[in-house]
Amino acid sequence: MDSKSKVVGIILAGGQSKRYGEQKAFALKEEKYFYQYSLHALQQYVERIIIIAHPTLTKKFSSLEKAAVIEDNKEYQGFGPMAGLFSAMETEEAVWYMVLPIDTPFISPSTINKLLTSAEDGYDAIIPHIDGRDQPLIAMYHQKVKTKIRELLKEKKLSMYGLLQQISVKYVEGLDEREFININKKSDYIKYIKQE
Numbered sequence: 001m002d003s004k005s006k007v008v009g010i011i012l013a014g015g016q017s018k019r020y021g022e023q024k025a026f027a028l029k030e031e032k033y034f035y036q037y038s039l040h041a042l043q044q045y046v047e048r049i050i051i052i053a054h055p056t057l058t059k060k061f062s063s064l065e066k067a068a069v070i071e072d073n074k075e076y077q078g079f080g081p082m083a084g085l086f087s088a089m090e091t092e093e094a095v096w097y098m099v100l101p102i103d104t105p106f107i108s109p110s111t112i113n114k115l116l117t118s119a120e121d122g123y124d125a126i127i128p129h130i131d132g133r134d135q136p137l138i139a140m141y142h143q144k145v146k147t148k149i150r151e152l153l154k155e156k157k158l159s160m161y162g163l164l165q166q167i168s169v170k171y172v173e174g175l176d177e178r179e180f181i182n183i184n185k186k187s188d189y190i191k192y193i194k195q196e
């Protein structure tokens with residue numbers, strides 16, 4: 001990646017947290033909200049951060065330096081993470097977008113830095129491959145992917161894995177798998193966070 005390339009951070013917070021039972025963005029780990037871990041991991045590496053919030057949460061995100069809070073493009077509300085990615089790309093132009101969800105509170109700035117340094121022109125996305133699985137929500141996307149995403153949203157093909165099959169992906173291996181732990185249910189919270 002050209003060191004002058006503008007990188008915008010995207011925090012996906014537009015989900016319903018149905019399995020968790022309450023909004024995961026405001027679940028606590030060591031007195032910090034989950035979404036704050038995503039902010040912290042991104043902050044030093046990006047020019048600006050866009051939080052794409054669920055409409056019930058927009059006001060709850062306090063005014064944050066460097067971060068703007070938006071909602072999914074109305075046309076695609078309820079369409080899942082890809083709609084969030086698209087809405088952020090429409091809001092702020094950049095060369096690369098670094099995406100994070102709000103439910104991976106173990107993610108560290110150094111992993112974000114490893115992804116950044118893996119970015120290469122010629123690829124559409126930089127995707128971690130952890131323990132045999134792709135991680136499309138802790139990943140980088142080039143601006144040129146926006147057209148493909150718009151096309152998929154219009155066709156209601158909403159799978160991020162489906163997107164990866166249609167673009168040129170550089171996979172990054174060797175990252176710390178513990179940082180990719182994803183809290184979906186209360187039982188995940190008890191297993192990975194409460195016991196700490």
Ligand SMILES: Nc1nc2c(ncn2[C@@H]2O[C@H](COP(=O)(O)OP(=O)(O)OP(=O)(O)O)[C@@H](O)[C@H]2O)c(=O)[nH]1
Nearest residue numbers: 012013014015016017018019052080081084101102
């Ligand atoms: N902007 C946006 N983000 C979303 C949307 N759906 C999910 N996300 C985010 O994508 C990430 C991963 O989503 P999930 O793990 O499925 O979270 P969720 O949809 O809130 O959880 P469930 O309702 O239990 O499926 C989380 O950070 C969500 O907030 C959406 O429609 N728009």
